[in-house]
Ligand SMILES: Nc1ncnc2c1ncn2[C@@H]1O[C@H](COP(=O)(O)OP(=O)(O)OP(=O)(O)O)[C@@H](O)[C@H]1O
Ligand code: SF4
């Protein structure tokens with residue numbers, strides 16, 4: 182058959198939906214996934230149970246045992262694994278309390294940023310038109326502000342509290358979620374199965390719930406994992422600058438800031454929480470990269 | 484033509500896709516994917532809609548079912564205008580018209596189980612009985628379309644193409660429709676599977692009194708299943724009649740060319756059969772030729788064809804054809 186009367190169409194190649202099929206077949210979880218996962222799990226356990234075992238009292242002082250180096254003993258004979266700070270506070274207790282604050286802030290921020298971002302992304306991707314134009318311009322404007330500068334500005338205006346830190350970081354973090362969600366919505370909404378659902382008489386809400394959102398979960402989880410490290414880091418930076426969590430709920434940033442004048446005499450006060458922070462952030466980064474490669478190699482530039 | 488009121492009546496339907504400029508997204512033109520299509524479909528019958536890729540068959544189907552907006556014209560279902568009906572009524576009407584899609588791989592949501600897929604219509608429309616009875620009803624439907632009723636918790640990727648298409652059929656049947664539009668419903672399947680699915684569709688039509696609008700570019704498939712056939716070219720119907728009229732006595736040069744291209748099983752029995760090869764490509768629907776849209780490729784084109792649009796009307800006293808110079812060319816049709 183040649184010429185204009187070509188009537189035989191090639192048999193359509195099976196177009197499997199890339200994400201869920203691969204998940205279901207469950208290719209082995211390589212070390213790039215499980216090693217950071219074990220580290221993160223260890224932090225989560227320490228953040229949950231640590232402060233229950235080694236209680237931290239922000240106003241207690243023990244001047245007789247101030248600035249003890251790591252692995253030394255108090256005068257009552259008890260071991261101080263991470264050393265003590267300038268008022269004799271146990272750094273292990275402080276670090277675990279800090280892990281709790283930092284991770285709570287990180288998760289709460291991502292939930293809030295993720296919620297805003299997903300709603301914005303779905304509305305602009307699915308409904309398009311002027312809503313899309315307006316929301317994406319807002320996102321562009323948001324992106325032109327350096328995140329940490331914006332955070333400093335807002336913190337200076339609305340003051341210090343854990344809730345404010347979450348708000349501040351979510352305001353500078355929702356755009357990534359919105360963009361990724363919008364892209365995924367655009368890729369999904371013209372799929373044939375969406376049309377097939379619409380012909381049943383389904384409402385937009387049903388289509389968003391059953392066709393659109395499930396297609397967005399994998400990339401959103403990847404983004405959340407990639408983002409949580411930088412959110413925790415940003416929180417530490419804010420707290421270090423005195424614009425983050427108040428001293429009564431010390432995060433790692435507060436502890437690091439406390440020790441910065443002691444770096445030459447008692448290096449451990451700043452360094453130990455700093456190392457804890459670095460390990461967690463790097464773990465999340467590796468985990469996020471690995472998940473992205475696994476779920477969707479096309480997402481590389483994000 | 485027809486005495487009883489048709490189940491589906493399409494009147495002078497136009498569907499245009501806007502062409503927008505890259506920079507300002509201004510509308511700079513339109514693709515006339517469907518440009519004045521009219522036909523009637525009687526209850527219980529099958530109308531085969533054929534044409535080359537890009538002739539607008541899918542757009543006709545999608546406009547009828549409401550996935551695309553008509554620029555003008557009417558779609559009357561049991562005498563009621565879809566576009567004029569209110570929202571609630573449209574939803575109700577949608578139940579009666581269901582569609583089976585071409586690609587069984589992309590037309591089923593990969594993240595939902597068979598039970599969820601088949602009962603999806605009941606989730607979105609009121610009045611399908613209590614949820615508790617749904618699983619049993621889904622199993623009945625699966626059995627009806629020749630699938631194992633115990634597979635209702637499986638996902639689409641666990642099925643072959645033909646089985647997936649049966650899931651799609653069960654989904655449509657779940658709405659108890661009157662009209663089913665099959666848009667190239669078997670084109671993506673292997674030939675042996677095609678026959679099985681077509682047999683299933685015919686069984687269902689016989690048992691449930693269904694009406695089909697059967698879209699295909701494979702004329703042999705259409706011949707097997709259709710009562711009437713409409714041939715489309717570049718957004719318009721060029722010939723319409725009963726199956727035998729169109730296959731045995733085609734009067735439009737385009738239909739004749741299509742028929743002459745069908746391979747026959749015993750070519751030596753038809754020594755005089757001519758193969759009409761059309762010159763050139765299908766023109767762009769954004770800028771269709773004046774007069775007869777087929778004239779740029781028609782071997783019989785004359786001056787009149789460029790100025791006067793040929794109407795789709797009964798010619799030579801038999802069936803409708805949109806050619807100024809309609810004439811029977813007996814040597815082109817393949818014998819079955
Ligand atoms: N959403 C759309 N936007 C713009 N143009 C479109 C759209 N859908 C279809 N078209 C154009 O409309 C014309 C008719 O397309 P349609 O899909 O209806 O043809 P078809 O006969 O179903 O072809 P096929 O056999 O390939 O399915 C084509 O030129 C196509 O490019
Ligand atoms: S009207 Fe003219 S151009 Fe069109 S099909 Fe007939 S002969 Fe060909």
Ligand SMILES: [Mg+2]
Pocket residue numbers: 540541542666667
């Ligand atoms: Mg088509």
